[in-house]
Amino acid sequence: MSGARDPGSASEADAIPPPPGVAPRGRMNAVAFEYGARATTDFLDTHRLSVRTPFQTRGWWRAWIREAAEAEGTTPVLIRMARTDRPTLVVGLQLHQDDSTTLLRPLSWPWADYHEVAEVGDGPPTGPEPDIGGLAEAIDRCQREFGARLELSNLIADGPLLRAMSELGATLRPSETVFRLDLTDPEVVRRVSERRDMRRKRRRIGRLGKLRLTCADTSAQLAARLPTFIELHTQQWGDRPDAVAPFDGGVVDRTFAAVAAEPSSTARLHELWLDETLLAGWFGFWHDRTYYAYRAAYDLGHGRDSPGHLLTAAMVSELAAQGTDTFDLTRGAYAYKLELPCSRAPTMTASREQPCRA
Structure with missing residues (x-):
């Protein structure tokens, strides 16, 4: 060379x-x-x-x-x-x-x-x-x-x-x-957070307990919560052939932990809970008034209630209220993105x- x-x-x-x-x-x-x-x-x-x-x-x-x-x-x-x-x-x-x-x-x-x-x-x-x-x-x-x-x-x-x-x-x-939600558009926020099927599923799962959204956004909080998210992701994606760089107990886990430990990475971990049960999580980044949704997982035992969709709806409402302009769903034409009122860009x-x- x-x-x-x-x-x-x-x-x-x-x-x-x-x-x-x-x-x-x-x-x-x-x-x-x-x-x-x-x-x-x-x-x-x-x-x-x-x-x-x-x-x-x-x-x-x-x-x-x-x-x-x-x-x-x-x-x-x-x-x-x-x-x-x-x-x-x-x-x-x-x-x-x-x-x-x-x-x-x-x-x-x-x-x-x-x-x-x-x-x-x-x-x-x-x-x-x-x-x-x-x-x-x-x-x-x-x-x-x-x-x-x-x-x-x-x-x-x-x-x-x-x-x-x-x-x-x-x-x-x-x-x-890539797929993006414009959080400056109240109609987009309403369509994601208040669509009929989401209201119905929130009511149904709400009969079992209280739903709450949390966000780990410091290095210490991320270090405490990341292992549970990795376990949840592994349960959902570990045996799927379409999983990209699944957590492996080695280099992937260490890299995510290292990213989470870096304050300048702007990493965030949002989680949706039913009382003390973790329903879904999203590991992403908040940068320049944009949230970048990077890796998601949900509890398969509650799959009929679409916990991933419920998490997205809760995050969109909260991020919009906090002044976030864009919810960037990043690359990949997954079915759940196609259901949302996203804009598309190559x-x-x-x-x-x-x-x-x-």
């Missing part, structure tokens, strides 16, 4: 020439790579990031690198692209072998539901327009450095990362459809072949 380094080292920042097909500009950019688990976590330990989704927070990246990267057979790579007049951009990638092909995929693929760039600094990424041309140059430099094929999936439509890949002439195609995949060797 061209440009290989010992894990843990980082390249020195230097000016980068534009890739073929990208017009040169008057201002050159500085680029550096953090390569390997030690270098990438060291960088994340010492820099705050502003991000567009919870899957680029330093908490998510740091936990995934420490607990999952080795098990996934990948080497983490962070691309840093700096200009004096713009925020420093950070692209998280992972390097691995697929038979004889060296591949660069988004960092934490396929665990994360969205992939995008991050910016060094505090607060939401609402500063100057990102330097898309410079970002394209930096990605091209990284691809050539490692002699790898780029396969970047689940990119946000019209986001900086997709725009940079388009500037590089990458092949673009739809990735997966994510995109961008592919670029390995560079020709001289």
